[in-house]
Amino acid sequence: MNRTLLIIGAGIEACEGIKIAKAMDLKLIIADGNPAAPGLAMADWPIVASTYDGEAILAQARELMARGVTVDGVIAMCADVPLSVAIISNALGLPGLSLESAFWVSDKLAMKARLQAEGIPIPRFADVSDKSTLAERARAIGFPLIIKPVDSRGARGVQLIDNANGLEAACALAARESPTGRVMLEEYLSGPQFSTETLVDDGRCYTLGFADRNYEWLARTKPFIIENGGDAPTGVSPEIKAEVNATVERAAAALGIRQGVAKGDMVYTTQGAKVIEIAGRLSGGFFSTTQIPLSTGVNFIEKAIKLALGEHLSEAEVTPSRNRAVAIRYLDLQPGKVDAIHGEAAARASAGVEMLTLFIEPGSMIRPLANHTQRAGFAIASADDKHNAIERAKAALALISIEYETAKP
Structure with missing residues (x-):
């Protein structure tokens, strides 16, 4: 009773999770660097501080505690800030990642080194923050390869490079997208890719999320790797799914994730998961x-x-009650300045559509896609089978039309 949860992140995506926390009768401290973030309106105690500044959030949480407010758990809501969460949870003695584990999952080079040391199968990789090593290490990995920032998000700066010609420019772009200017190379792995999501309760894993990732835009968006959603249930065999799940759960353990959530980006290759x-x-x-x-x-x-609050999960509550097909697809738009948007209401009411959100409005500038933050909107649809879920999501998006501003003479 009267427990308080500290939530880091109050953006559009976080609002769905914040509503669930409210429905659990929790008091909420919500932190976000944007004072206009929509989720802050649902806070009992809002904190305006950068989601990346765990110490600043902790200081304001301590001020609330001095006034008699308890803090019983801390969680990031759809925000990639594990270090901020760990700074607070470790300082206040709350469940969560150790600071070491939070570092591993925040720094892609540290993560790869840890996984490699623990015998987890990963792509070949190399640190090329020292640009003088770029050509040599690229040859050692081989083309095609991935170049990306060590510590960025939303696919910013992530590129698929086929040969050495564009390597230096790609490295410079990736460095600009890194808060620390660090860049790494990674072997490009062929094979189906998956998004997984695992609840970890005192080391016990429950992988409930498993979706096939969709890269049908890749030929057009290269060198940028822009995902056009995903869908479930998976199209691969139960044996492949089981191997992927086992690998992601081993990786979570190797990274010290014993209480909380592990989100996996996985691929199944000719050598396995x-x-x-x-x-x-x-x-x-x-x-x-x-x-x-x-x-x-x-x-x-x-x-x-519940895990963030230190509660344990029963088998019953983490056992799926259904296996319904679900698909998400993103709005595919030509570049230009938006003058008007038509068809949104009809798309939202389209058969099987569970959620439809646009990130654009009149006056928005649509630019060629270079990262996931630039996608203009999406539809999530469900159906009895995977094909129909995908078609429903596509059909809803097809109802949306955009008028663009024309250049004045």
Whole structure:
């Protein structure tokens, strides 16, 4: 009774999770650097501080505690800030990641080194923050390869490079997207890719999220790797799914994730399942908040909050009650300045549509896609089978039309 949860992140995606926390009768301290973030309106005690500044959030939480407010748990809501969460949880003696684990899942080079040391299958990788090593290390990994910032998010600066010609320019771009200017290379792995999401309760894993990732735009968006959503249930065999799940759960353990959430970016290669990345947080893209519950019947956010509060999960509450097909697809638009948007209401009311959100409005500038933050909107649809879920999401988006401003003479 009267427990208080500190939530880091109050953006549009976080609002779905914040609503669940409110429905659990929790008091909420909510932190976000944007004073206009929509989730702050649901806070009992709002904190305006950067989600990346754990110490600043901790200082304001301590001020509230001095006034008699308890803090019983801390969680990031669809924000990639594991270090901020760990700074607070460790300082206040709350459940969560150790500072070492939070570092591993925040720094892609440290993560790869740790996974490699623990025998987890990963792509070949190299640190090229020293640009003089770029050509040599690229040759050692071989083309095609991935170049990306060590510590950025939302696919910013992530590029697929086919040959040495554009390597230096790609490295410079990736460095600009890194807060620390660090860049790494990674072997490009062929094979189906998956998004996974796992609840971890005292080391015991429950992987409830498993979706096939969709890269049908890749030929057009290269060198940038822009995902056009995903869908469940998976199209691969139960044996492959089981191997991917086992690998992601081993990786979570190797990174010290014993209480909380492990989000996996996985690929199945000719050598078997391999880890691209593991995040110690709830996913974005409305995967944890919307898609997993629609597919499995399990309120994933509620369970993650319980773990953050130090509660344990029963087998019954993490056992899926259904296996419904769910698909998310993104709006595909030509570049230009938006003058008017038509068809949104009809798209929202389209058959099987569970959620439709646009990130644009009249006056917005649509630019060629270079990272995931530039996507203009999405539809999530469900159906009895995967094909129909995908078609429903596509059909809803097809109802939306955009008028662009024309240049005046």
